[in-house]
Amino acid sequence: MTNDFKVIDEQFEAGRNAINSYVIGFVLSIALTLIPYVMVVNHMLSVQTAVVSVVGIALAQLLVQVIFFLHLSRKSKPEWNLIVFIYTILMVVFLVIGSIWIMNNLKYNMNMADASPLNSNEGYIPQ
Amino acid sequence: MTTEILHHSEDAHELHHNKEAKALFGFWVYIMSDILLFGSLFAVYAVLHNNTFGGPSAKDLFSMPFVLIETLILLTSSFTYGLASVYARHHDRKDMVVFWMMVTMFLGVAFVTMEISEFAKLFSEGHSWQASGFLSSFFTLVGTHGVHVTLGLVWMGGLLAQVLKYGLTQTTVGKISTLGLFWHFLDIVWIFIFTFVYLMGAL
Numbered sequence: 001m002t003n004d005f006k007v008i009d010e011q012f013e014a015g016r017n018a019i020n021s022y023v024i025g026f027v028l029s030i031a032l033t034l035i036p037y038v039m040v041v042n043h044m045l046s047v048q049t050a051v052v053s054v055v056g057i058a059l060a061q062l063l064v065q066v067i068f069f070l071h072l073s074r075k076s077k078p079e080w081n082l083i084v085f086i087y088t089i090l091m092v093v094f095l096v097i098g099s100i101w102i103m104n105n106l107k108y109n110m111n112m113a114d115a116s117p118l119n120s121n122e123g124y125i126p127q
Numbered sequence: 128m129t130t131e132i133l134h135h136s137e138d139a140h141e142l143h144h145n146k147e148a149k150a151l152f153g154f155w156v157y158i159m160s161d162i163l164l165f166g167s168l169f170a171v172y173a174v175l176h177n178n179t180f181g182g183p184s185a186k187d188l189f190s191m192p193f194v195l196i197e198t199l200i201l202l203t204s205s206f207t208y209g210l211a212s213v214y215a216r217h218h219d220r221k222d223m224v225v226f227w228m229m230v231t232m233f234l235g236v237a238f239v240t241m242e243i244s245e246f247a248k249l250f251s252e253g254h255s256w257q258a259s260g261f262l263s264s265f266f267t268l269v270g271t272h273g274v275h276v277t278l279g280l281v282w283m284g285g286l287l288a289q290v291l292k293y294g295l296t297q298t299t300v301g302k303i304s305t306l307g308l309f310w311h312f313l314d315i316v317w318i319f320i321f322t323f324v325y326l327m328g329a330l
Contacts, residue, residue, distance in 0.1 A: 015214075015216070019210065019213050026202070026203075026206040026209075029202055029318075033195070036322070037326070041329065047330050058318060058323075061322075069205060069209060069314070081152065081155050084155070084156060091166070092169075095163070096166060096169055096170045099171075
């Protein structure tokens with residue numbers, strides 16, 4: 001009987017911890033939403049500083065939500081969840097940075113082509 | 128004999144638990160593929176967001192207070208869903224689960240409604256997805272997120288009906304955890320839309 005109560009107590013304790021985790025996550029994520037909003041709307045920083053801090057805060061927000069809402073850190077065992085997650089993030093970073101890099105490069109080279117008479121289409125007669 | 132039965136039922140319990148853990152992991156892998164989808168759309172937006180074709184840019188189009196309210200609504204819905212899942216997993220309180228799921232659905236519907244009204248406003252002012260590369264990528268990125276939220280709401284409605292009908296069984300609690308992954312994931316995607324599309328667009 002006492003054992004049963006102990007089980008229920010433990011369940012309740014775990015539940016309270018889980019609620020605490022959600023409350024902390026919620027408060028932090030609200031703060032991490034309002035801070036960059038106020039910074040941007042009131043133009044408190046120069047554009048370059050603002051971009052860096054807004055992206056930094058978004059990454060902090062990602063961390064907060066992954067830890068307090070998705071509880072990724074608490075999953076023990078072989079940690080497959082965490083491994084595939086990190087791999088996916090890595091892929092997305094390659095994809096996004098790679099796209100921006102390549103497309104900017106392309107734009108730069110296309111502008112060069114416009115300027116150079118060698119590469120222009122002037123006088124080009126389609127066969 | 129008794130111990131054997133006990134042993135057997137414990138095995139069954141563990142088997143069920145394993146099955147659920149596997150299903151949850153499988154769903155997690157699906158979410159990873161969804162991250163790649165959104166990653167691609169973010170890359171497209173990053174490349175095209177300056178191609179306004181002489182039309183208005185992000186700075187001219189978006190109302191920041193409106194977007195802030197949208198963001199806070201979605202954040203709160205993620206929190207209220209978290210409460211529902213805690214009451215399902217730890218307290219076995221069906222009434223609280225139903226209540227918090229309904230609050231979540233209400234907030235979700237409010238979010239989708241706000242998004243549709245924003246889209247309708249842009250569209251009626253002539254800033255449709257056909258106007259420029261910037262607007263095409265904007266509507267694709269934000270619209271894909273909106274479709275996900277809408278599907279999540281349909282799913283939540285179905286799950287709510289199941290909870291009401293069958294109560295908090297091992298199966299329904301497992302499903303509540305799975306939908307939780309999806310809902311929190313959509314919140315995270317929105318944080319990046321908020322940051323990269325709206326905040327950086329307003330700079």
